[in-house]
Amino acid sequence: MELPFFHGKITRRTCEELLSKNRKNGSYLIRESENVEGALCLCVFFEELVYTYRIFREHQGYFRIETTEGIPARLFRTLKDLIYNYEKPNQGLITNLRYPVMKPKASQRNQRFKSEEDDIYDDIDSDYVTVLP
Template identity: 70%
Template sequence: MEFPFFHGKISRKACEDLLCKKGKNGSYLIRESETVAGALCLCVLFEKVIYTYRIFREYEGCYKVQTSEGVPQKVFKTLKDLIYNYEKPNQGLVTKLRYPVKKTSSSRRSQRFKTGNDDIYDEIDESDYVDVLS
C-alpha cells in the first residue's frame, strides 16, 4: 500500500515549506525523523505553526504516537489506522488531520524500506508499503 503523504527522508525545513505552502489548518505529512533513528514524524500545520509528533513502530508491529507523560498511549495496527483515528476531532493532536500533503510526482523515487537486523521495519510485510521517498 502506498501512502501519498509519506515523504521519506526530507528535512524539517523542506517539510515546513510544504506544509506552509498548503497553508490550511489540518494539513499534514509523514516523514522520517532526522534525529531519532527508526522513528517517523507526523507533522501538522495549525495556525501557521508546525506541530511534530513522533511515531514509533513497536516490535509487535504496531504503531504508537509519542505522548506526554501521564497521557495514555494509543496503539495502532497500521499507519492507515493511525491516520484514520487522528482524522477525527479531539484525539490528542492540536487539530484533526484534514489535508494530506502528497509527495509531488517530480520528487518520486521508488525505494522500499531497507531491511536488516537492526532496522525497526524488519517485521513489515513489503506488500504493505510499496513506494517510499528518501
C-alpha cells in the same frame, strides 16, 4: 511505504515549507525523523506553526504515537489506522488531520529540476567571451 503523504527522508525545513504552502489548518504529512533512528514524524500545520509528533514502531509491528501529555498511548496496526483515528477531532493532536500533503510524483520532481536547469542556462550567451589563440 506506499502512503501518498509519506515523504520519506526530507528535512524538517523542507517539511515546514511544504506544509506552509497550503496555509490550511490540518494539513499534514509523514516523514522520517532526522534525530531518532527508525522513528517517523507526523507533521501538522496549525495557525502558522508546524507541530511534530513522533511515531514509533513497536516490537510487535504496531505503531505508537507521542501526542499531548496526559493522553494515554495507543497502538495502531497500520499507519492508515493511525491517520484515520486522528482525522477525528479531540484525539490528542493540536487539530484533527484534514488535508494530506501528497509526495510529488517522480515526473513532477523531474520537471521542477528541469525548469530550474533551464533558468540557469537561459543567459548562457550573455557571459560569452571570445578567447584568442
